[in-house]
Every structure is written in structure tokens, then in C-alpha cells.
Amino acid sequence: MAITNGSGDDALLSKPSYALPSPLAPPHPTANHNSSSSSQPFPSLTRQSASYSPLTDFTLPKGEARHYQQQYADMYFARLAQLKPSVEALAAEAWSEFEIASETARKVDRALDVRQGELCWVIGTIYMEMPLKPNILDDIGKEHWIAAPPPRVKFLTPGGVGGDQTMLEDESGRLRLVGGALESMLLVTGAIVAVLGTENADGDFEVLDLRVPDLPRQPVRWEREDGRAAASKQKVEKREEGGKVAIVSGLGISGDAGDTLTLDLLLEYLLGESAGSEDQSSISTISRLIVAGNSLAHASPVPPRDEVGTNGQKKAPHAKKYGYDSSAYNAAPTDRLDLFLSSLLPSLPVTLLPGADDPTSISLPQQPIHQAMFPHSRTYQSPPKSSPAEPGSFDSGTNPYAFDLHGWRFLGTGGQPVDDIYKYVAGEERLEMMEAMLRWRLVAPTAPDTLWCYPFPDGDAFVLRECPHVFFVGNQPKFESTVVEGPLGQQCRVVAVPSFRDTGEVVILDFETLEPELVRIEIFEE
Template sequence: MASVLQPLAPSSTLKFKKVPSGGTPEGQVARLEATYTPHDQRFTLRRREFKQQYSHIYARRLARLRAAAAAEAERLWGGDQLRRCERLVQANADGAGGSGPCVCIGTLYKTMRLRPSVLVEYRDERGISEAIGVPRGDFAAPDDSLLLEDDSGRLNLAADTTTPDVMPAQDLPTGIVVAVRGSVRADGDMAVEAWCPPGLPPQPSPPEGAAHPPGACLLLVSGMLAGGPQDPLPTRLFLDHLAGYLGGAGDHEQIARVVRVVVCGNSAAAPPPPLAGAASGSIGSGKLSAEQQRERTAPLRECDAELAQVAVPVDIMPSASDASNYMLPQRAAHMLFRKRAIQQRKGNIRPNVAAALPVDIMPGASDASNYMLPQQPLHPCLLPLASRYPNARLATNPHEAWVGTRLVLGTAGQPLDDILQYTAAAEGAGGDEGDSARRLQMLENMLRWQHIAPTAPDTLGCYPFLTEDPFVLEECPHVFFAGNQPRFATRLVEGHDGQQKGLLNRAAQVRVVCVPSFATTGEVVLIDLDTLEATPLQFGVSDLGGWETTGPADMAEE
């Protein structure tokens, strides 16, 4: 799909009409609406205390997933054929007496020689570390090993000498709950014959009253990085297209199907670090000059900036004739975009979207929110323009909500990126295609592990919860996404029959999506809530000097 600005009368203006109670005026396109129920309660921190230990998270995780892992093991291996050890200390004792194969359930821990360590860095700060030369962000090694642990102790896991290694350490991260089948040897290690995660959780039925019209879509965008060095024009094109200012009648009908936008983190670029040679008193005393303060807060200001004339009513899209009147001559359009770029510098992102349709704003790694997961909603004072719109909702990261009859769950990408740092890619899986397949596989694994951040708190920072692990999946979503990824990728994951509650012959279906960073790709993702099909839309500048959007013709789904 491509559309180019047509030179029309520069004196023409775009007009909007409020939809009367009796219906939509002739020639106007009404935006679809869907019910919305947020489910961020479990990710909202009510008390912030840091006196407790992180061991409570692992204990709660194992307690909640033990039954699911046992049920999956019984489904795969049969319940009457194998002996189950309730505690690992029992497996050690029985193994010494030669009791034969058994099934053990516990939490995986991976020992990694290349894992970064503060103690090692401190020890080697005056010398030469043996870890020098290890690529940053790739800490998996062939000599990594796995242990299974519960509240009674640990059990070393080793490959069965009579079968291929069915549980390679390089492919698995720390923190997942699994069932392991094997025999405990005389040396105390368990020879693994097979293993299984808890599997996909049950997929819930929509809540009472949930509904969305046919053709309704959800739009995902991440990594807009307002205030960064990227070209602001694709952002401007995306916002104007979303508001219905650009394109023809077909474009308006497509964008009118969007019932909600989810901004999946990294909306503002990270502020620049203080300069080492700053003026006296600006670094050592912790104080910044007025100019430095303005520089460091510029991304936030620019992200919240908005021009009042580009705000769009919630329930109306411009008609085809009105939209065409907005098209200016090429030179005038260039001056308009240049003026906006100078005035707003990649900003005015969220207010325009919020004014056009409902939007959920998640924090990300570069946003002004807490570092540890779950990240709490951005404070309204950081977004004084966007937050004044009632249909702009400041959400947590991770974020979960019912959009119509679909349960949507996702993160800003930190859990997925952290898992990839501590696992190895398969041989021959290089290049962009191999990397995308690996990311999709890890997203699918998270669903089957029933945990969306398994490496927290080991290598991924998270709050030290005392009585719960909010990252455990008890219900299977219909859409599962990870934001701020290098490129678009998607896959439809299916479970086994009976996973949809109340439907014994229906298998769970989940659309997993890698949402690309908009600042580097210019792409957003459109998801049809009826069919769960995911379509990438790319915004850029054509060789003809106009704007264009590119559909999925050259972006294949895996």
C-alpha cells in the first residue's frame, strides 16, 4: 500500500464534524470501539520495602507451578509408570539405594563461567581478567551446567550416556520450573532421560460484557525514542496517518478499525550522560547547570510536545474529501514538516495518539521509570499534555488487559533480551532470519514455561516480592508481545486440546509478536482481533518526495 501527497490548493483546510447521536454523517468514517478491562493490578506495587530476601520469589514460583509441571509430566509420560519424588532430598536418598528412574520437579539454576560478577570485577580491577575478550551480551559457554533445586536441596543434572543430550544447558536459562525424568547415579548426579516445562496454561473465556466489532484491530508500537538522533519525519507520518490526516479512503477505513494503541516502552530517548569535563561543582557536588538540566530533560519535553491543531476527535475520522483538502503542494508540505520537526524534534507522539483513540503508554528501559520490573506507570507530571486526555492510560511494564474478547499481555522487551544474553544460538542460526526465529522461540518458551520473566531476579532486576510472583502465567493470553526488538517477527502458537476453558476440543492459540523499534525500522504492528493475524506497517519517505506506508508484501510471517 502506497500513497503520495498530491499538490492541491494550499488554502484548503481540514474540517471535522462531531458525530451526532443519530449516527455518522455521510462521507465520514467512524472509528470502531471495543470494551477494555485492564489487568495490571498484579504488576502494581502497593508497598515498596526492600528488607526481604529474593528467595521468597523462587519459593512462590515453585509452589504455584509445581502442580502444572506434574500434570504435564503425567500427560506426556503417564502417571502410573514412574515414581515421583516430592522433594529432591528424597531423590538423592533413593538414588543411593538404586531405586531406579523417577520424576523430580524443581527450579533450574544454570552455572555459567562467563557470567558477569561484581566480585570478579573488583578482584581484577587492578589486573587482567580472564574474561577479557568475551563478547558483551553473550555469556553462554559449552561448559555451562544445570542444577535442579527446591527447598530441600539441589540435584546436579547430567546427560544420560545412553541417549543424546536432551537437556542442553546452553538452551535454557535460570529460573524456570521443570519436571525431569531420570535416574540418580552413585555420584549423586541425575542422568536426564527427558524433561518438560509446565506447558501452556488454560486460555480463559472473555469476561462478561466483553465485545469488539468485526474487523477491530490493535496497534502495537515501540521504541519511538523522542529526542533521539533519528529522522523525525517517519514519526510525523505515522501520527498523521493514525489521526486520519493522510492517505485515501482505503487508508482511513483501515486506520478506523484500530480500537486501541499500545505504546510498548522506550517512548523517550535516554538523556545524555553528564560530561566528564563539566564545569566546577556540576559533577562532584551532584548539581547540574541550568543548561545541562535543559539538555537532560529535553527528550521528556519533546516526547510530550504537541500542536493543538493536529489533535483529532476520538469518534470521527476525516472524510476522503476533507482529507484531500489537507494535502498541500509538495514545497508547502515540505515546509510544514520541516517547521514541525524544528518545533517538536521527534516529539508530540502520545498526545496526538491519545487524542485520536485510546492508548496505553508502557514504560521501557529508556523511559523515566523505575529500573526493576515490574516498571510502574510513568508519572502524569512527566506527560502534562498527554495525561490530560482521559483515553490516555499510563500502564505498567509488563502490561495485561482485555481488549474486546482478546487477552493481551506483553513487555517492553527486557525479559526477552536478558534471556538471549544467557542462552546460545543454535548452530547455523545466524543472520537476521535466524535471530528472529530465536526470539520467537524464546517467546513461545515463556508461554510454555508459564513465566514471562524467568531470569528475574537472577540476572534481571525485579522487586523482591514476599508473598507472590506476579510474572507467573496462570492464564494463557491471546496476544503475547515483546517490544523494542530489532525487527518484526510473528508466530501462531498452539497448545493441545482442552486448553480453552469450557471448550474440551479447542486448543489454545496465541499470537506471539516481536514489535520492532520504530526509531530504527519505522514499523508498527497491526493485529486483527478476530483472526489474530499480525501485519507490519512501515512509514518512510518515497523516492518521489512524498510519504508512503508499506504493508506486509515483503515481510513474511514465520
């Protein structure tokens, strides 16, 4: 067993070999009490703290206030209305003096006002027409017990032929976009863009250039806390420098015996029980753990006894059963997750984001996992009627989730939006997709087309109003990180967090430099 940090150094890991020293620890029976070493007290470490303030940007209304009577089309119109001023300002600045053959480009208010042969630019919503995208006929086929096709890795038609089209639509209608300029641009359904070009003889819009909203305003560090202090006329105390945050995703707890060892190693590492004194000093600076989705493995219901034959195979299905079935419920995964968190919480605060496999709503934004799932850990949660500005040590949040941590604005998801964008594009670079999401100012651009979401009636909550300092996405194939820069000097650290169950990797982020470090926990088999 070994723990490997980002620099490639290895350290043997075994719980009995080292325990946290304590000034009150009794001397070892074989130790020489007269030696000078035994008279020295053991060092005592204190975990560094960090200010934490969650936001409620993705919290849905409760009870009767949450309804699904509104149409999903309203989300696209609201998204266009929210982002159109930003795109229009950038496009006007870039194309105000653009000329071809002494003809100056002019703005067109509606897509259907474009005239053939005229150089113009127009703003609208991208819609990708792809025959391989999911459709309602697949759901009907499943309902009638027709064998449905397996889930597709990509929506793109193999070979680049087969009817894939890029459309631009607004309240008036649609334009089909063509041209070589589109091949170098990352586009998915839901992105708000401005396109420059002209309509050709076939009625298609030949694109010469394209603009997106780009990164929004970025708050300065400590802006929110300084603003609250100024409003209450409180003096701002001197803030402690340094500190780190750990980000992990894809714990994939299934309740099997195979989960125990790797989770125990992760637990011992975060508690400082599996390292030397130097490593313990570094671990003590980790002030919070962020679990970014898929804490539980994908559910596999246990078939009832009357459905299992003598050969151990499942019998032919009977009539569909409704209601609660105790034989199909396995409490081991949630119990194991609860014990894992409750072991950490006395020493390390935890922020938990749900994922695609976790027991909460399937549509975005996923709401927090209910506290009933955590009989031991919920003791560390804030009371239900407390202010969001006063969170407990255990914060079960939404997906996506935004919060302020040690003055920085964090934004994270469990990975579903990036995984869905991946199906639209030909490339494999996840960091490019994450950067595109920031420049589109959309946390979930493909919702509600191919990603389930709540039909917001008063505007699209997935529109970014402020640029985060850190944007992390969980459950990605591998660890990657970069810095995305905006036109106004914005800098956002983008982090793709790999699945811990598949890679054993944990990302450690420094609060002062926002530089990531990768820690890998491995088990060597003889």
C-alpha cells in the same frame, strides 16, 4: 517518503497533498462550482471504538507498603510452590507407566532423595551456572574506578566449554543435570520443570525426559465483561465486530531534529492525513495505539560547562556530585513525546508501556511513567482515584502489562525478559523464547537472577495464571509472529514488535482474526 503495508504496496506520503475531508470544507478556488462533483459532500469517517479494561497484576503497593526487607530467595520458593502442582500433574500423566528394564519410574519428593541407579522423576527450579554471568565483583570494580568489561551479548562460554552447568534445585539442595536430552531443550534460570532419569556414578542426574507447566487456562473472549454484566444483572448489548489495534515500540525520541520527520509521518498515518480514501477507511478501524517501551532514547547527560575544555572534550572527572544538576537535564525528549501523544489522543486512545530507557523504575515490574512527564497528555488520563475499570483515553501502564481489549486478553512487555533469555541460549530465534515463556508460565523467568525485579513477599507476580490471547514483546530486532497452541486447545498469538526508530515498522492486529499486518514508514534520501 513512502508507507508500505504488509503486502508490499507503496503510496506516496506528503501532508500537503491530502487532508482529511470534511462536509464543511470550503470549495477549492479553482473548482467548477457548477460541476456535479463539487455538489457531492465529502465523506465523513468516524474512528471505530473498542472496549478497554486494564488489569492491575503488576502494580506495586504504594508508599510504606512497598519495601525491600524480604529476601529474593523467597521468590524462587514461592514460584516453585505456585507451579509445582501443574508440573506434577503433567509429569504423573506422562511417566506413570514409564519403564526401563522392568523398573517403573517413581516420584521423588526432594532433590536430595534421589538415589544412584533408581529410575525416578523430581520437580525443581532450573539454575544455570555460567562463569560469564554478571556478578557482584563487576559492580565493585566499577565503584573503585576499575575498568569493567563491556556488556556481554551472551552468557554462554564460547565453544561450549568453560564450566557451564545446568542445575535443578529445591528446598533441600541441588542436582547437576547432564545428558544429551538437555541439548534440544530451551532452559534458563528460574524455569520450573520435572526431570525424568537416574543418578549416575559421578553423582549427576542423567536426564531422559523433561516436562514444563505448559500453557495455563485461557479465558474465552468477553469472559470478564460478561461476568461483570451477569454480576450486576445488566443486559449485554450487541458488540460491534471488526476493528484493529496498532502496536509500536522503540520510538527512541531524543529531541534531535532527526526525530521530527519520522514521528510526523507516523502521526499523520495514524490520524489518516497521509492516505487516500480507501486507506483512510482502513485506518479509521484502528481503535487504539499500544506503545511497547523505549519511547525515549537512552539518556546521554550533557556535561556541565566547567567540565568541558577549550577543545570541546570533557575534562577529567572531579569529585562525584550528588543531587539535581540542571545542566545535565534535557527536557526536549519528554516534551516531544508529550506533544506526539497529545496530538493523537483526541482521535486515538493510547496505552503506554515503559521500557529500559524510559524515566521510571529500572526493576521489573516497571511502574507507569509519572503523569508529570505529560503536561498536555495527562488531561486524557483517568482521575487518580477512579476505578481501574474506567480508564481514560491515555493509559500509562506498567511493564509487563495485562489488559482486556475488545474481549481479548493482551499481555505485553517492553522486551527486557526476552533480551535476557537471549543471553542464556545459543539460538537466535526470539519466537521460540517467547513461546518458552508461555509454556514455563513465566513473564520474567530470569528475574531476580540476572534481571532486576521487586522482591515479592507473597508469591511471584510473574507467574501466568491465565493464558493471554495476544502476547507481544517490544524492541525486538525484527517483526515475527506465530500462534502457540496449548494442550487444552489454547491459542495465543505471539508478536515480536520491532523498534520503530530502527525499522520504521508498525504492527496492525485485526480484532476478529488476530492476524497481524506490517506497515512500514520509510524516508527516501536523494
